[in-house]
Amino acid sequence: MEAPSPEIRITGSRGRGEVLVRPAGSRTALFLGPWPFSHLMLWFSAPGRQRGHHGLASFKLLWCLCLLALTSLPQWVWAPPYKIGVVGPWTCDPLFSKALPEVAARLAIERINKDPSFDLGYSFEYVILNEDCQASRALSSFISHHQMASGFIGPANPGYCEAASLLGNSWDKGIFSWACVNYELDNTNSHPTFSRTLPSPIRVLVTIMKYFQWAHAGVISSDEDVWVHTAHRVASALRSRGLPVGVVLTTGQDSQSIQKALQRIRQADRILIIIMCMHSTLIGGETQTHLLEWAHDLKMTDGTYVFVPYDALLYSLPYKHTPYQVLRNNPKLREAYDAVLTITVESQEKTFYQAFMEAAARGEIPEKLESDQVSPLFGTIYNSIYFIAQAMNNAMKENGRASAASLVQHSRNMQFYGFNQLIRTDSNGNGISDYVILDTNWKEWELHSTYTVDMETELLRFRETPIHFPGGRPPQADAKCWFAEGKICQGGIDPAFAVMVCLALLIALLSINGFAYFIRRRINKIQLIKGPNRILLTLEDVTFIKPHFGSKRGSRASVSFQITSEVQSGRFPRLSFSSGSLTPATYENSNIAIYEGDWVWLKKFPSGDFGDIKSIKSSASDMFEMMKDLHHENINPLVGFFYDSGMFAIVTEFCSRRSLEDILTNQDVKLDWMFKSSLLLDLIKGMKYLHHREFAHGRLKSRNCVVDGRFVLKVTDYGFNDILETLRLSQEEPSAEELLWMAPELLRAPRGSRLRSFAGDVYSFAIIMQEVMVRGTPFCMMDLPAKEIIERLKKPPPVYRPVVSPEHAPPECLQLMKQCWAEAAAQRPTFDEIFNQFKTFNKGKKTNIIDSMLRMLEQYSSNLEDLIRERTGELEIEKQKTEKLLTQMLPPSVAESLKKGCTVEPEGFDLVTLYFSDIVGFTTISAMSEPIEVVDLLNDLYTLFDAIIGSHDVYKVETIGDAYMVASGLPKRNGMRHAAEIANMSLDILSSVGTFKMRHMPEVPVRIRIGLHSGPVAAGVVGLTMPRYCLFGDTVNTASRMESTGLPYRIHVSHSTVTILRTLSEGYEVELRGRTELKGKGTEETFWLVGKKGFTKPLPVPPPVGKDGQVGHGLQPVEIAAFQRRKAEKQLVRNKP
Template sequence: MSFLLPCPNSLLWVLSRHIKLQPFNNGNSFKTFFHALWWLLLGIIAVSPPVHCSIFKIGLLGPWDCDPFFSKAFPHAAARLAVERISKDPSLDLGQRLDYVVLQEDCETSRALVRFIDFGKFSSAFVGPLNPGFCEVATLLGENWNKTIFSWTCINYKLDSTTHHPAFARTLPSPTQVLFTVMKYFNWAHVGIIASNQDVWMDTANKLASALRNEGLPVGIVTAMGKGEKGIEDTWNKIKKVGGIKIILLCMHSVLIGGEEQATLLTKAQEMGLTDGRYVLIPYDTLLYSLPYQNNSFYALDNDTKLQEAYDAVLTITLESGNRSFYDAFREAKENGEIARELEATQVSPLFGTIYDAIYFMAMAINSARKKGAWVSGVNITEHTKNVSFPGFSQWVETDSCGKWLSNYVVLDTDGHGSQLFPTHLLDMSLDDVRSLGQDIHFPSGAPPKADCSCWFDPDVLCTGGIEPTIMILGAMLVFALVLCAVGLAYLIRHSILNSQLFRGPNKIILTLDDLIFINPELHKKRLTLDSLTDANSVAAETRSQKSPTRSFSLKSTAATHETSNVALYEGDWVWLKKFETGAIHHLRQSSTSILRKMKDLRHENVNLFLGFFSDCGIFAIVTEYCSRGSLEDLLRNEDMKLDWMFKSSLLMDLIKGIRYLHHRDFAHGRLKSRNCVVDGRFVLKITDYGYNELLEAQKCPYIQPPPEELLWTAPELLRDPDTRRKGTFKGDIYSFAIILQEVVVRGPPYCTSDLSAEEIIKKVKKPPPLCRPNIAPEMAPLECIQVMKQCWGEAPERRPTFEEVFHKFKTINKGKKTNIIDSMLRMLEQYSSNLEDLIRERTEELEIEKQKTEKLLSQMLPPSVAEALKTGGTVEPEYFDQVTIYFSDIVGFTTISALSEPIEVVDLLNDLYTLFDAVIGNHDVYKVETIGDAYMVASGLPKRNGNKHAAEIANMALDILSSVGTFKMRHMPDIPLRIRIGLHTGPCVAGVVGLTMPRYCLFGDTVNTASRMESTGLPYRIHVSQSTVDTLRTLNEGYEIVPRGKTELKGKGVEDTYWLVGKKGFLKPLPKPPEIKPGHNWSGMLTRKLKFVLRNTKRTLTKAAFKELGSMKETEMSIEEEEI
């Protein structure tokens, strides 16, 4: 905190005010001495210099550098003037030295808030911010810091609540309240707002719109001012599209203090004919200061006729300053030397006075707090802004008992042709009243815009835009009546449609004798023959016209009627009729039809499908699908049917899924037992008799006590309550399921292991203890299944599991496997089919892979185009190539190496070497023709032509091969360097495929022979190049290094000039150094001696044949090496 110790004068005041001396009992002399000492101490304190006086620093917060109009308020000068006058005011005792600091808000709201957080350590209190966008957050931070915030721009009405924001105070009346008072006086409710693009003005516009809407006023549009002339025109077009607007608030700097944006906006409005009186334009910023209007001609209106005409549609609202204007007050301060003399009043924004008044107001609040003995802090300063009065910069300032400013405002208007503004109305903010000053407002059209309904300004009335409440009520009643009629009509139509659907249509519910053909019940034990069905249909057709209770037909001498049979044919399918007791139902009630529709909507594979309700000849029955396997009870009693656990588990899972579905559809069965579970031909269990009890309830049938044998599946709580027994419950169905589970496990009736009668069992179940339940041997079912069964027949209904829980437990028991028998068989077939498909797919993929391998091998042996032609069975025509370059190379001394090596070693040598060559040629545009022994033949320019690049491709490849051979080692003779000879020649040739068995792509022509001669007459580690190849390389001009060899005799060609290719510019790979061989040297004999030397050192054993071969090599080596390839 910045207020640490009071100044000496204030300390003297505190001591003299608060310290009281207590008299001593030991005499007046001591008392007199003590008083003298006391006043001496006070004198010392009084004359001591105020070097330890604390400072109360006010932070003046605003976007002063964001545009020139804020900086024209000269916040430094205004704050300095206020602080100086406060320090000289003898009526103010602040207890500390008052100081100020000007703080710069960021121009962007988000950054301004971040910066404000950093300002907390610079000030003891704040005047500002000027941006309403973060006023509320700044106030909350001020409360947290215990620092008060005085502001005149904050618009949020919540800030006026001292309960929620005790550290905030306004230094002017609320701008929203001022605007609301004027709008209420003129009955102008519909508002539009245009704002400058700066954040401070856009946030002002949005907050202002929210505040006016909170007052109940319709704000039609809030828009930013467009850029450029086209943008401003678009802005006005947006305003025009919103109907009913009376007032347009301009959130930007007023044109009267030099605001160029407002001047441009008004001029464009005048050009568009929008200043004809349809709108009243009100500048917002003039509400925040006292505009010097007294006897003042505004320069902006003097020199611009268009703007002068446009401003006739503007009403200016500003602080009333009486006979002493802002300019007068400023000049007076200047004359007194309180303001720099070079500063003219017309250069200063009237916001100067607002800043001055805010700082002086805070000083008055601090003084009031100190006078009342309160500590000078954020909340205390705000609390002492009540009933304050002081001389403002240009007018007298007062606040009421709530701290609300009582400053008055005036409405200013032009006379239609001048540049002066005249006061027309006075706003008394103490009474929220507007009084005319005798000067009429000059409206451009001669009359004000049409007034809106006064209900907009009545907080107790919901306004609808001027419609009379009586008309609104009548309209609402009419609409309500129409809605009721529509609902009633829709109900009648729907009721009629539903009733018609009961008796006809594809989904009809009520069935009669015309819909069913009754058959002998014994037919469910055998199949109907085609003849039988034909006879039945023919008889039914003959008797369909007869409406008689005794109607029947003969089916192979077996009679069946609706009275004697429960089985019938419906739409060609067998159906079962669950008949009601005779006399139980006399007619179908309306409430029953809704139950029947609900039953009709049930669709599940484990719920027996409800097909309709039979009602004819006094017989009423539920019609469902016929299941040929009978009930679950029948299946369990059939000893010929073998039931293993998988079979039983399948039936139980079907039962669980069916009841779970009914419970999800809010259907409690209430009659669940094994004879109400039927099994179809696919051994799928389905639940039937659902909805039977609901129909009895809907028909209000009397309750008939069933025999004890029928109650063995009923839960104990239902046995005790007959009323609930008929309706059934979800927990009661769980109990019934447990008894059925016992039946399935032991394949016997309920309580079959007990010797008690059914009547005795029911009595014990109704009145435990002891708890009466079936006894199950542990080995008859999985332990988990028995545990589930015991949980389901628990005595307390709330402790029984739900069917959802039972379903998941049974899935765990079955380990997630499907247990339906038919599904299991189908699943096996599907798995077999799937495996077969996978096997076929794998074989097909393998064949495709092998095909790709074959094609790849073929493409490696022959050119792709040739290979494709041969695969299709076509013939390959020979092709002439006018320019190709052919490469030949062989191994120097290969005959000697072969003689000194095992055959497998020779194969390994050639394989290693040619694998190396193959890797090299893969990087060049060349085609490998063939290999014969140690000879390696490559060509470029065929089978794919490449212009004259063939010589360069072969030359580059030859250099790469020679470089790679320099580091090549023979596996069995690593110490012997492998040397090769390379020959290159360029010329024409013919290529074609020779033979049908093992076809080969061969080259023909003199070029091939010449290239071979270039290789055979070459030297180790040398690339021997012919004249034609040299010429081609030189035309490419790629920097090949070629050295003349001189005249060379070529067999069959005579003597020709040949050359050595020794490198290329930019080729950095190392090349092996050729051996120095002088003319006449036998380099073949030198190689033989080298081999003998190495072998002797390695102590290699040679056979006699090998030595004999070596002996004859000296004479034959040269001839062998010069053999034609």
């Protein structure tokens, strides 16, 4: 026989058990007391024989007792593991890797597992999970960590914190983050498994900004993705609290990028505090070092701004007796750092470095690691793991549950000592650990504590030394309203202060200019307003007109033109001759006026403050007189200047043939080379005259060359820049398209110093030559955007110019064009030289533009017949489209009467059948859908219905929302067939709806209810604008009541319709519903139409009727839940990079 084996039983629950050892054949057992394990039972038995094997049994018993002695050491040998995933960019960011996440996690885990005060029921483990530095791939890598951890510390990139929280909720795994700044995560209902291990950085920032009343902020980040997303989330969180964030910028380490960012901050409105989202210069952040050095060079660290390193909010930066070599070795940075306020987690008795060295001395950390080579983020990682352990300890003590939501719930009202600071949370789970504001001055390289930020009360307490602000005082405070709850703040300037400044400026201005103003007032009025040579015109001198097309021929005064929107833009309008009359207009809607019997054109200046009319005349009179003295056949003469009602404009003669640009772009105008050369020669003559008068144009382009009724080209818009300078008006930055005519040397000059030059006008003429030759816009053959063309012109080599093929112009013209756009301005010919060369191109012959016009007229007459035939065919096609659309909107007979201009008389119909249907639960569907999704639903459904009614003798009356109305028996009578047609159509519609799916809610069925009724109606067309064919009568109301009292997936039929169907004897299957209450009609006997003999299409099964005889008239809760679940899944998929 086999001898009984010694028996060992280990039982227990919730981490505490009992060990029972019973020798073979004995009735007594040895109790070894409590045993640390969870829900585990082991049975050991050893086979053996009764004779000769008692020694072996005793050996086995002794072996088991040894194992028990070994396992009785203070550790959770039998507890299940709880693995914490530490998420961060540990491998791709060297400064994050300096936090030594693996060393920090191992130290925390070892201390937790050895701490007897913890009753966790789990054995803590850790795993380091790398976060991709590219935000577009960080979320996908986080999803891949799903099975690798029981809970997560992270993520470090706020760009996907919200998505990670939602995933954690779905996985039932807690997300404990020290870096997530998203204010949306504060909603515990939406994010029940998310918790912050530190106080919200935004709360800390807002507390300090409120204390110093610094509301206007700017955010700048380095170009790493983690900091770019941090910057945008910080700005969004501050704006959610009503604070104005002027700019959110990203910069690299290069000087150009940093200077550009700082210049934008200086140009922004009233920024006081600059939040730097990047690695701190004190722990090796090079971008912040360069940023502060350039800020010092740009005089931005003189007390105008306060710089705040954001990353110091995420850890405890050492400061007690801790010199920083980066400040000691860089005097410029040390001076710049005087404008920096460092806000960091408050340390307790020991600094981070002291706590680190003590751990190393105890052998818990490898001794080869130097504390000053480790990022203080080490302590944040350590504290986060302890944070989870403390929350789990609380949860296990209370309910023994370690779910993610339970851990977050029990992270409230916690207090424990972390790596080197006290970690506390309040009853809502918000961190209330203290922060400290550190400051230095330009002489020292140590940080001093100035204020304690008490996050429990959100107040500041003064400490050792005051803050040393550059210049001796902090930046000027904003208005208090920015931080007042329930108030909307419109600005940061005290109204009383603004009034005082404006009053002082007004007094100074009046004192300086008052005397001169009154002396010159009378002289200006006499010289410029009165007399035959006046050049300043008012509304009393001109009459604004708006030309129209007409049908009569007449004199020049009766010639009218079609004016497009270019009238308002300041360009010469695109006009075409016809005859007609003139309509009076105002200066606000027309640029054409009549002055002393002649038509004139007004080029309006940009709106602005032109000051007093007298001051304008005195400051600009010399320029006005010089421009009016310009007289040449190819110069559009200046008539004067208009100033009235706040509008200032140049008044020139009106040219009826539009601008040169308009002629070139109008393909109906045929231009041969003779015509083109004539226009170019006129341009050369006009510019030659201007340059002889020492008058550079500066704005020469094809749209500033106008053509009069005799096809003579005239230069206009000259002197525009001079007037702007004389009147001291600001010039708007021209678009890239407007700069295509400007010479490269002028493009390279700063905007304020782009002076005009004679050589620049020659270059502009060359670009116009290219336009005339190819009949295209400047650089049209290069196929590049205007902005890129301008950049290439600014930065040769290579020299970038248009490419014109030889077939567009004679070779000598092409050569002249290339000379005119030479890169070196000194190598360009003058207009005298251009004129002499151009005359030789025609071999001494004069360009006769009349001969060119006669040849073009001959071509026009030969092509006119083909053009008329083509246009007639197009007109017929459009007519057919219009008639088809009209017959779709109205009955054909009614549409035909309206086309003939006849009145459509109302018509009565003795007996017709009406159909009404609507969608059950449409209100709920609309509330759960986007407006465009509702439109798509109705369009898909009504398209399906329209396809069905096409096979029946019915007429679609209208659709209102989800209601669909159809009639049969009108406007075309069909005897008694109307009831059968409507019944057949209803069955077809009901069958098709059974398989209809909404695109955005495919899991929710579309249930309709249908009502049918027969009776007399009257029909007619109502209204002149958008006329409608409408039905009237009690039959319409009754049919609507049949629909509204119906049930989903059922056809509700009145007694009158059933009577007709039975008379037709076509096999319709009708069930009696019973007496039905119809609003306004009382109770009537109604029926259900459930089928027809020979109708084989499947019909949807109506919902079951409840005990009260009714069914739900909306969506069922299970359908709503299914839709919301699918919508959430789609949102998660959409958030994936």
